[in-house]
Amino acid sequence: MSGEADCVPISWLRLERYHLGELPPAESDVVARHLEQCDRCRRCLDRIQRPHGADLPALPAGRAPDGAGGAATAAMTAPGGRGRGGFTRGGRSVSWGLRALVAVGAAAALVLIIARPSEVPLPRRHLIQTKGGDVTFELVRERGGSVAWDAAAYSAQDRFKVLLTCPPPLRLYADLAVVQGDGAAFPGEPVAVSCGNRVPLPLAFRITGPGPAAVCLSVDQAQPPARDRLRALRPADRLGDLPTSCIRLDAAGD
Amino acid sequence: MELYRRYGPALLRKAERMLQSREEAQDLVQGLFLDLLQRARADDAGAIDLPYLYRAITNRCLNHLRDRRNQGRLIASHELAAQDIARTRVDDRIVDRQLLSSLSGRLDDQSWEVLVYRFIDDLGEDEIASLLGASRRTVARRVRHIRQEVRLLLADPRPMTGGRTGEAT
Numbered sequence: 370m371s372g373e374a375d376c377v378p379i380s381w382l383r384l385e386r387y388h389l390g391e392l393p394p395a396e397s398d399v400v401a402r403h404l405e406q407c408d409r410c411r412r413c414l415d416r417i418q419r420p421h422g423a424d425l426p427a428l429p430a431g432r433a434p435d436g437a438g439g440a441a442t443a444a445m446t447a448p449g450g451r452g453r454g455g456f457t458r459g460g461r462s463v464s465w466g467l468r469a470l471v472a473v474g475a476a477a478a479l480v481l482i483i484a485r486p487s488e489v490p491l492p493r494r495h496l497i498q499t500k501g502g503d504v505t506f507e508l509v510r511e512r513g514g515s516v517a518w519d520a521a522a523y524s525a526q527d528r529f530k531v532l533l534t535c536p537p538p539l540r541l542y543a544d545l546a547v548v549q550g551d552g553a554a555f556p557g558e559p560v561a562v563s564c565g566n567r568v569p570l571p572l573a574f575r576i577t578g579p580g581p582a583a584v585c586l587s588v589d590q591a592q593p594p595a596r597d598r599l600r601a602l603r604p605a606d607r608l609g610d611l612p613t614s615c616i617r618l619d620a621a622g623d
Numbered sequence: 624m625e626l627y628r629r630y631g632p633a634l635l636r637k638a639e640r641m642l643q644s645r646e647e648a649q650d651l652v653q654g655l656f657l658d659l660l661q662r663a664r665a666d667d668a669g670a671i672d673l674p675y676l677y678r679a680i681t682n683r684c685l686n687h688l689r690d691r692r693n694q695g696r697l698i699a700s701h702e703l704a705a706q707d708i709a710r711t712r713v714d715d716r717i718v719d720r721q722l723l724s725s726l727s728g729r730l731d732d733q734s735w736e737v738l739v740y741r742f743i744d745d746l747g748e749d750e751i752a753s754l755l756g757a758s759r760r761t762v763a764r765r766v767r768h769i770r771q772e773v774r775l776l777l778a779d780p781r782p783m784t785g786g787r788t789g790e791a792t
Binding site (some may be wrong): 376377378379380381383385386389391409410413416417424425426428465532540560565566567568569571572573 | 631633658
């Protein structure tokens with residue numbers, strides 16, 4: 370029962386829809402008959418039918434977006450969708466803040482941001498004011514399968530992602546640094562990002578070093594932000610004169 | 624989010640086929656649904672089905688590959704990952720991530736997208752036409768063009784130009 374030489378493959382899309390029971394009955398019958406004859410396509414269906422749930426990161430759906438109607442969000446989050454998820458995934462063991470990412474930025478040249486002293490409770494949305502409009506970024510922490518939008522501490526097992534909000538159609542360059550006692554480390558290269566509402570930066574990172582840390586976002590509309598001043602930062606520094614916004618985190622247990 | 628539970632695994636498999644990296648696929652699928660969650664309106668929900676999301680994740684993956692930094696992140700085992708599931712080929716050549724990236728500077732956006740549907744997702748020309756809202760004739764023409772470019776590339780593998788400026792992911 371091979372018939373492979375004659376196989377006109379059933380597309381992955383059609384197999385997926387067959388698996389989900391979304392094909393019209395007649396089309397579903399055609400697929401079923403083909404699968405009886407074709408080992409290769411059946412192997413593809415087997416692959417689809419393997420349990421895959423563990424590989425699908427949970428979705429952080431903690432808050433409704435600003436300006437979004439509750440009904441809209443509710444419709445999209447259906448049963449229980451407003452609960453907290455988490456981005457669980459197989460551990461990436463990369464030394465410290467690994468792939469992170471970024472993007473944002475603003476108007477003319479650089480942006481100015483404000484870092485608050487750590488003893489002052491920080492707003493969870495960190496504002497960078499630009500000529501093109503305000504840019505905010507949020508740090509989302511996944512820990513053991515649950516998501517925190519207002520994390521003030523980190524541990525080596527935590528995974529972080531950054532969400533940016535800035536006004537379209539701006540496109541900005543952004544760079545991310547994790548600042549600890551021995552200076553700044555850059556989980557990734559500066560990236561360009563098209564503005565929008567809570568644009569998730571595509572990469573995630575961990576913080577493994579000891580002591581307090583600050584996750585700092587630097588943006589520039591014209592070019593990737595220079596890193597020299599970021600490199601000189603220390604967690605205790607006041608950053609008000611830098612084109613940077615930082616979120617301070619304490620090490621868990623500190 | 625019901626859509627995520629229902630369609631997320633299919634999109635994850637699809638993105639992984641394109642990127643040959645589970646981690647990158649996870650990031651992009653999650654990003655897609657986060658955007659949906661943030662932006663979709665209630666009356667959009669009924670219009671979102673698997674073909675719609677298939678296109679959305681395809682374009683995210685292509686944007687991801689278009690970024691030269693990501694192009695450089697080719698994994699050594701990409702051929703192995705693609706080998707056992709590839710059913711459609713161009714002149715016996717599997718369209719893997721490396722080949723897909725190499726063609727980014729040679730094909731226009733829609734041909735690049737068609738390439739994915741035809742040679743990675745195994746869609747027939749009718750299916751592609753339906754998905755894109757194009758005529759089958761247009762799709763067939765693009766497929767011919769793709770085959771021609773692949774042959775040219777394999778005959779003369781000029782360095783990747785990165786000619787598409789910078790759409791970041």
